[in-house]
Amino acid sequence: MSSSLSSPMMQFLLALPALLAAMKANAGAASPIKEYTLDIVNGPVSPDGFTRIGVLANGTFPGPPMLVTKGDTLRVTVNNKLTDNSMRLSTSIDFDGIFTNTDNVFNEGSPFVTTCPFGPGASYTYEVPLGNQTGSYWYHSQLSVQYADGLRGVVVIYDPEDAQAHLYDVDDESTIWTVADWWHNTSVSGLAGYLATQIIPVADSGLFNAAGRYNTGPLTPYAVQTVTKGTRYRFRIINISARSDFTISIDNHTMTVIETDGTPTSPLEVNVLDVLVGQRYSVVVTADQPIGNYWINSILGGGNPAHNSNLNVTLGRGILRYEGAPAVEPSGPMTLGPAVPNALVESNLHPLVPIPAPEPDYNLTFVTNMPAGQTVWQINGIAYISPVVPTLVKILDGASTDADFNQTENTFVFPANKVIQVTFPPDPANELHPFHLHGNNFWVVKSNATETINTVDPIRRDVAGTASGGMILRFTTDKPGPWFFHCHIFYHFVAGLGSVIVGGPDEIRQQVHPTEGWDALCPAYNALPANEQR
Incomplete structure (x- = not known):
């Protein structure tokens, strides 16, 4: 069979490099990458006039603002340069409120749920496509209570079509x-x-x-x-x-x-x-x-x-x-x-574009308490304790049911694309707990301040508080992954007031393909001396 430069196939092959370059350029235009570098250092800080050493991003409190636009991809390189062993030397960064696609859940930044922390001298680059999400968010260390030392900053996703x-x-x-x-x-x-x-x-x-x-x-x-x-x-x-x-x-x-x-x-x-x-x-x-x-x-x-x-x-x-x-x-x-x-009044908030809360497929009740004489917070009698092996690693290795996790991991497994309702009964002690769901938001079907049940146009958010009034939340598992669901008073959280919601373990295994950089995090962290793992 003969061919010539004028044949349609040959013309296509000759044009292919240019076509691929154009496709790459168009993809870049559709999802620009906004790059930031955070050097996590110990340095002096005095926001109220009292000087102390803090844990700071690029030497400032708050850290540098990340100002991006709808459709961007956020790429953040974090260099751990911590040296002060009176504070934690490892770190891990969470982008609070920002949704994370299933295939990118390993960049979500939750220690021992989606990743491992990393120690002094190590670096990690988080890449987070923002999709159509817009609004006001923030980033902080998710390791223990480290961000109280200063490692926190803001993320704003602007909407040109607001x-x-x-x-x-x-x-x-x-x-x-x-x-x-x-x-x-x-x-x-x-x-x-x-x-x-x-x-x-x-x-x-x-x-x-x-x-x-x-x-x-x-x-x-x-x-x-x-x-x-x-x-x-x-x-x-x-x-x-x-x-x-x-x-x-x-x-x-x-x-x-x-x-x-x-x-x-x-x-x-x-x-x-x-x-x-x-x-x-x-x-x-x-x-x-x-x-x-x-x-x-x-x-x-x-x-x-x-x-x-x-x-x-x-x-x-x-x-x-x-x-x-x-x-x-x-x-x-x-x-x-x-x-x-x-x-x-929270229940007076309504989305500009209402989305009715779908009927639940599964119902959970979360009763929070602190046993007398113990500094331990519990959900349904269980205090969350971080595992050694992250939840995501266990799922990728085959974990598929609640029973595949230690009881102290307080992990609840559901199929993908289901609706979960979580009811927080009224707390007689009127203890406030602002609960936060990672990687998703939820419908606030019942707010703490009212007895009204609203499934028609309730506000959707990712942090809501429960106390003497209790609350009812609904969310979907349409983004399969392991997601922290915890009190955002971090002293409560670190003392046990946390859980993990897993949606679609089979889908996670099909869609999640971590990078070599992520694969290296846990072995490197486990090899650190104990004082650097803090």
């Missing part, structure tokens, strides 16, 4: 607000004290945009948010605390909620917003008051100040300063909020 863009004029890095609790002692000493006394360490200070004060401390300048009269601002409020909730208000101003944990929300006007650990909200604030300085009230909740004389819950605040106003603190008093509060 359906609510007409409601605001400004939405950029300058309008990201973080609230955080802060300790003068290390998380290692704090955890040791908690285990010995059953008293969770109370923060020394609360911080608004990485600035705050403590009793008898220096008059550290408050963070200032500058606004122009007549302009509408989208403020993204992200609680990057390890323990504390914050109650947010702005003197003489209202806030219109338009996003809840990444879910676009039907506009809801409030003047007080309670933000639990790990929760995020976007609010629109119009600069419509006389030019001047106004307190941003950021009131820390969580813990008895009698357990730490440094804490003054009113001192973790900021200043809303209009252009043209003098550079001074507001003349008004530091209050706890408006005299006539119109506080956010």
Whole structure:
């Protein structure tokens, strides 16, 4: 058989390299890669005026913000350069609230669930396609309580086609607000004290945009948010605390909620917003008051100040300063909020695009408790203890049922593409637990603050709090994988208040093909001396 350069097949073969190059270019255009490098170091930090050594990303607290766009792929290289053995020397990074596709679940960053931590001198690159997800998120160390030492920062996924863009004029890095609790002692000493006394360490200070004060401390300048009269601002409020909730208000101003944990929300006007650990909200604030300085009230909740004389819950605040106003603190008093509060009620939140909660295929009931005389938190009588072999490794090696995991792994296995309902009964002790589901979000069918059951248009989010009212959540296993489901008060979590939800073990084995870099993590971690595994 003869061929010629003019034959259709030969023309195709000659054109093939160019076609492949074009396809690669188009793929790159469809999913741009945004690269970040985090050098995790021990260095000085003093957000409230007290200088201590922390665990910091690129030497700063918070770490550098990751500002990306819908459709991007986030590629983050983390270099562990920790040296201070008074704190944990290994680390692992979780991207809180960001969905993870099944075929990429090994990049999810949960120690001993989806991965192993890595020690000093080691590096790992997380690659996370963001797909169509948008909204406000954050990253932090998921190892023990390490992020209380400073390893936390924000991730914002901007939406060029935001359906609510007409409601605001400004939405950029300058309008990201973080609230955080802060300790003068290390998380290692704090955890040791908690285990010995059953008293969770109370923060020394609360911080608004990485600035705050403590009793008898220096008059550290408050963070200032500058606004122009007549302009509408989208403020993204992200609680990057390890323990504390914050109650947010702005003197003489209202806030219109338009996003809840990444879910676009039907506009809801409030003047007080309670933000639990790990929760995020976007609010629109119009600069419509006389030019001047106004307190941003950021009131820390969580813990008895009698357990730490440094804490003054009113001192973790900021200043809303209009252009043209003098550079001074507001003349008004530091209050706890408006005299006539119109506080956010979670059950009043509804998605901009409602998706009804499907009927459950499986029902779980989670009863949380701490046995008398023990610093152990339990779900249904079991305290979670991290296994030596990560959950994902066990699944890839054949684990398929609850019985294939140790009881202390508190692991629940379900088929793929099912609906799971988790009911948290009311807690007579009124202990607050903000539960967070990794890699997914859930419908809040019943919120803690109401008895109303809403399956028509409940809010979807990934952190919701249960206490004396209890709550009911539903989620699907449409993204097969092992997902942490735990209290985001990390002292509770590390003391046992956690579980793992596994969806579709067969699908996991079919779809998950980890990289050599991931394969090397557990052998390297297991070979570390004990002091570096902490």
